[in-house]
Amino acid sequence: MSQPGYSEKVMDHFMNPRNVGVIEDPDGYGKVGNPTCGDVMEMFIRVKDERIEDIKFRTFGCGAAIATSSMTTEMALGKTVEEGMKITRDEVARELGGLPPNKMHCSNLAADALHMALEDYRNKAAVRKG
Amino acid sequence: MKRIYMDHAATTPLAPEVLEAMIPYFSKRYGNPSSLHSFGREAREAVDDARTEVAALLNAEPSEIYFTSGGTESDNLAIKGIARKNKKKGRHIITTSIEHPAVLEVCKALTREGFEVTYLPVTREGLVEIGAVEEAVREDTILISVMHANNEIGTIQPLEEIGRLAGEKEIYFHTDGVQTAGKIPVDVNSLGLDAFSLSGHKLYGPKGAGALYKRKGVRIESIQQGGGHERGMRSGTENVPGIVGLGRAARIAEENMAVESERMRSLQDRMRGWVLKNIEESWLNGHPVKRLPSNLNFGFRYIEGESLLLYLDAKGVAASTGSACSSKKLAASHVLSAIGLSPVESHGSLRITLGMANTEEEVDYACRAIFDSVKRLREMSAMRPE
Numbered sequence: 001m002s003q004p005g006y007s008e009k010v011m012d013h014f015m016n017p018r019n020v021g022v023i024e025d026p027d028g029y030g031k032v033g034n035p036t037c038g039d040v041m042e043m044f045i046r047v048k049d050e051r052i053e054d055i056k057f058r059t060f061g062c063g064a065a066i067a068t069s070s071m072t073t074e075m076a077l078g079k080t081v082e083e084g085m086k087i088t089r090d091e092v093a094r095e096l097g098g099l100p101p102n103k104m105h106c107s108n109l110a111a112d113a114l115h116m117a118l119e120d121y122r123n124k125a126a127v128r129k130g
Numbered sequence: 131m132k133r134i135y136m137d138h139a140a141t142t143p144l145a146p147e148v149l150e151a152m153i154p155y156f157s158k159r160y161g162n163p164s165s166l167h168s169f170g171r172e173a174r175e176a177v178d179d180a181r182t183e184v185a186a187l188l189n190a191e192p193s194e195i196y197f198t199s200g201g202t203e204s205d206n207l208a209i210k211g212i213a214r215k216n217k218k219k220g221r222h223i224i225t226t227s228i229e230h231p232a233v234l235e236v237c238k239a240l241t242r243e244g245f246e247v248t249y250l251p252v253t254r255e256g257l258v259e260i261g262a263v264e265e266a267v268r269e270d271t272i273l274i275s276v277m278h279a280n281n282e283i284g285t286i287q288p289l290e291e292i293g294r295l296a297g298e299k300e301i302y303f304h305t306d307g308v309q310t311a312g313k314i315p316v317d318v319n320s321l322g323l324d325a326f327s328l329s330g331h332k333l334y335g336p337k338g339a340g341a342l343y344k345r346k347g348v349r350i351e352s353i354q355q356g357g358g359h360e361r362g363m364r365s366g367t368e369n370v371p372g373i374v375g376l377g378r379a380a381r382i383a384e385e386n387m388a389v390e391s392e393r394m395r396s397l398q399d400r401m402r403g404w405v406l407k408n409i410e411e412s413w414l415n416g417h418p419v420k421r422l423p424s425n426l427n428f429g430f431r432y433i434e435g436e437s438l439l440l441y442l443d444a445k446g447v448a449a450s451t452g453s454a455c456s457s458k459k460l461a462a463s464h465v466l467s468a469i470g471l472s473p474v475e476s477h478g479s480l481r482i483t484l485g486m487a488n489t490e491e492e493v494d495y496a497c498r499a500i501f502d503s504v505k506r507l508r509e510m511s512a513m514r515p516e
Contacts, residue, residue: 011440014437014440015440015441015444017510020509020510021510031512033512035473035474035477035513036472036473036474037454037473038434038453038454038455038473038477039434039455040512040513041512042512058510058511058512059510059511059512060432060433060434060511060512060513061434061437061455062434062436062437062453062455063436063437063440064455065434065437065455066437066510
C-alpha cells in the first residue's frame with residue numbers, strides 16, 4: 001500500500017474539515033461522483049445578491065476527497081456566483097499545497113460539485129424570473 | 131500520545147531477545163560462513179543452528195531449509211524453480227485468486243515463459259474448495275501453490291486436503307506460509323507440503339531474512355547463480371545476523387505459540403464482539419472460524435477505508451485497509467473482490483492484525499477509536515441509509 005503523501009494543509013482540511021453539513025432548502029445543490037469509484041460529494045449553497053453566503057458539503061471518500069471538498073467550500077464562501085464558477089480544480093489543489101498524482105481526480109470532483117450547485121442556482125433563478 | 135500498533139500482518143517489531151542474538155554477528159563474529167578458519171566456522175555454526183531452529187518450527191529436517199532474503203524471494207524460488215525444472219513433465223500451474231502478489235506476479239511472469247496458470251476462485255469466506263482444485267488438475271499440472279492463510283482476511287486454507295490430493299496426483303505442492311509460520315502450527319509432513327515459504331519479519335524476526343522449506347527429493351532449480359551457497363540453491367554470502375535472528379525468532383515463536391495464539395484468539399473475540407455489536411452496518415470479512423487468531427477484517431458501510439485509517443492514525447492506532455483509494459493503482463483489493471465484495475463494500479474495509487504487545491486495554495481503546503472515527507466520517511459522508 002502506498003503512503004498517501006498528503007501535505008500538512010491537506011491533513012488539516014481532512015482532520016478538521018470546514019463547512020461540513022447540509023443546508024435545508026438550499027438555493028443550489030450539486031452531487032457528483034460514483035460510489036463504485038469511491039468518491040461521492042454533495043454541495044449545498046445559499047446565495048444572496050449573487051454572492052455565496054453559505055456553503056456546506058458532505059463527502060464519502062478518501063482523505064484527499066474530504067480535504068478538497070473542505071478547501072473548495074472555503075474558497076467559494078463569500079465569492080460571487082460568477083467567481084465561484086471560475087474556481088478550478090488546479091486552484092483547489094494548489095491552495096492545498098498539492099495532491100499526490102493519483103489523487104488529482106479528487107480535486108476535479110470537488111470543483112465539479114461546486115459548479116453543479118452554482119448551475120443549479122442559476123437554473124432555479126432563471127425559472128423564478130420566468 | 132500513546133501509539134498502538136495493530137498492523138502485525140504488515141510487519142512485526144523485532145523481539146528484544148532476537149536483537150540480542152543478532153548483535154554479535156554484526157560486530158565481533160563477522161566471519162564468512164564459507165571460510166575455513168575459526169571466524170568462518172563460528173558463523174557457519176550460527177547459520178546451522180538457525181537452520182535447526184527453523185526446521186523445528188515446521189517439523190522439517192534442517193537439510194530441507196534454505197535461507198533467502200524473505201517471503202517474496204522464497205515464493206519466487208519455489209514457484210519459478212519448480213516450474214522451470216519440471217517443464218518437461220508439464221507446464222500447468224494451479225494457484226488461487228487471493229494469493230499475495232509475490233505469488234501472483236511470479237505466476238504471471240511464468241506465463242511469459244510458456245506456462246499456463248489456473249487461478250482458483252474462493253468462497254465468500256475466502257476458502258478454496260477442494261472440488262475446485264480437483265477440477266483444475268490436468269495431466270500436465272506440475273505445481274499447486276495455495277497460501278496457508280490470507281494476509282488480508284486471515285482465512286486459513288484446507289492445506290491438508292489439498293496436500294493429499296497433490297500427493298495422490300504426484301503434483302508438487304507449495305504454500306506461501308508467510309502469515310502462518312510461528313502463529314499457528316505448521317507440520318510440513320501432515321500438510322503434505324513439498325515447499326513452504328516464510329519470512330522473518332512477520333514473526334518478530336528481522337526484515338531481509340526468510341526461508342524456503344523444500345522437501346528432500348523435490349526437483350527444483352536455482353534462480354540465482356553464483357558461488358553455490360545454500361547447497362547451490364541460493365548463491366550469495368549468507369546474511370548471518372539476519373539468519374541468526376530468524377532462527378531465534380522461530381524458536382521463540384514455537385515456545386510461545388500455544389499460549390500466544392490462545393491470547394490472540396481472546397483479544398480477537400473481544401474486538402469482534404464489541405465492534406459488530408456497537409457499530410451499525412458493520413461486518414467481518416473472511417471466515418468466522420477458520421481464520422488466523424490475530425486477524426480482523428471489518429467492513430463499514432458509508433465510509434472509505436483510507437479516511438478511516440488516517441483518522442485512527444491520528445488517535446494513535448495503526449491499521450490497514452483494502453480500499454481502492456489507499457492503493458497506488460486505485461483498484462480495490464483483489465482479495466476483497468475475489469470474495470465477492472462490491473467495490474462499495476470493499477471501500478469501507480479495515481484490517482486489524484493483533485500481536486504480541488497488544489493488551490485488552492489497547493483493544494478496548496482501539497474499539498472506541500474505531501467507533502468514534504466511523505461515526506465522524508459517517509456524519510460527513512454523502513452516503514447514508516436510503
